[in-house]
Amino acid sequence: MGLSEDPELQPVLFGLFLSMYLVTVFGNLLIILTVSSDSHLHSPMSFFLSTLSFVDICFVSTTVPKMLVNIQTHSRDISYRGCLTQMYFFIIFAGLDNLLLTMMAYDRFVAICHPLHYTVIMNPRLCVLLVLMSWFIIFWDALLHILLITRLIFSAGTEIPHFFCDLPEILKVARSDTILNNIFLYVTTGLLGVFPVIGILYSYSQIISSLMKMSSTESKCKAFSTCGSHLSVVSLFYGTVLGVYLSSSVTPSQRSSIASVMYTVVTPMLNPFIYTLRNKDVKGALERLLGRTVLDLLKIK
Numbered sequence: 001m002g003l004s005e006d007p008e009l010q011p012v013l014f015g016l017f018l019s020m021y022l023v024t025v026f027g028n029l030l031i032i033l034t035v036s037s038d039s040h041l042h043s044p045m046s047f048f049l050s051t052l053s054f055v056d057i058c059f060v061s062t063t064v065p066k067m068l069v070n071i072q073t074h075s076r077d078i079s080y081r082g083c084l085t086q087m088y089f090f091i092i093f094a095g096l097d098n099l100l101l102t103m104m105a106y107d108r109f110v111a112i113c114h115p116l117h118y119t120v121i122m123n124p125r126l127c128v129l130l131v132l133m134s135w136f137i138i139f140w141d142a143l144l145h146i147l148l149i150t151r152l153i154f155s156a157g158t159e160i161p162h163f164f165c166d167l168p169e170i171l172k173v174a175r176s177d178t179i180l181n182n183i184f185l186y187v188t189t190g191l192l193g194v195f196p197v198i199g200i201l202y203s204y205s206q207i208i209s210s211l212m213k214m215s216s217t218e219s220k221c222k223a224f225s226t227c228g229s230h231l232s233v234v235s236l237f238y239g240t241v242l243g244v245y246l247s248s249s250v251t252p253s254q255r256s257s258i259a260s261v262m263y264t265v266v267t268p269m270l271n272p273f274i275y276t277l278r279n280k281d282v283k284g285a286l287e288r289l290l291g292r293t294v295l296d297l298l299k300i301k
Helices: 006-037 044-061 062-073 080-113 115-121 124-149 166-174 179-213 217-250 253-259 261-278 280-301
Strands: none
Touching: 006 044, 006 062, 006 217, 006 261, 006 280, 044 062, 044 080, 044 124, 044 217, 044 261, 080 115, 080 124, 080 179, 080 217, 124 166, 124 179, 179 217, 217 261, 253 261
16 A cells, blocks of 8 residues: 555655665665775674675665555555565565674673673674574574465455555455464564564673773773664664554554654665764775775776
């Protein structure tokens, strides 16, 4: 059903979301290029950051391009298989975003609370293993959700009050019993949603405790600045997700779909800016990369 049925608003929505999509893709690609090209950023946190940027590009690409096509063609149809495919990849990349933010919180916990053992604990092998395990877990989680949905019955011309195929909304419009789907949804949300949040909160409680024990104010500021950008992204992501969850329980689905734009589109777009502006190492590396690019262009001319 999209975000609005007003025909005069469609060109505005198309231009707005196209701009946001291009900024998101360009910004996150720039982060990946910056991290990969600067040897000073070859660290566990930078590895997780570049992975998060890649996931954010994929995350926003699961919903926005289809919505842009729908607006441009004046058609809101999506095939059954297309809906399942969109839902599958949305679950994967939303789940990976969640787990990657948890890994980054653990990285900051080790760096600040156990600095002498940081290089031993957060070795490259562990970092790659954590990312691969996350892919494996989320892959099977998404696949099981889709397999459970294939057993449901839907009527022809079913209307989804959203701008993409969101799992909870799909379960609401099914014509058959969804109790098994809802049970599995609640269980996986608890395991893959609540536990990572608890891990992040525990990590930052230990970080704050360690900061309070530091006698030097300069050391406190330096230590907190290393996790400031991550804390901003965590607050933005979980704050918008919680806002959508609360709004969906008290407002119509159409309004909650507008609120969900915050974490599906706005958050991936803002992440590169947050890490660039708040992280001195990334900001410096980006300036060096852009400086080299400008020099190369001048040499070519």
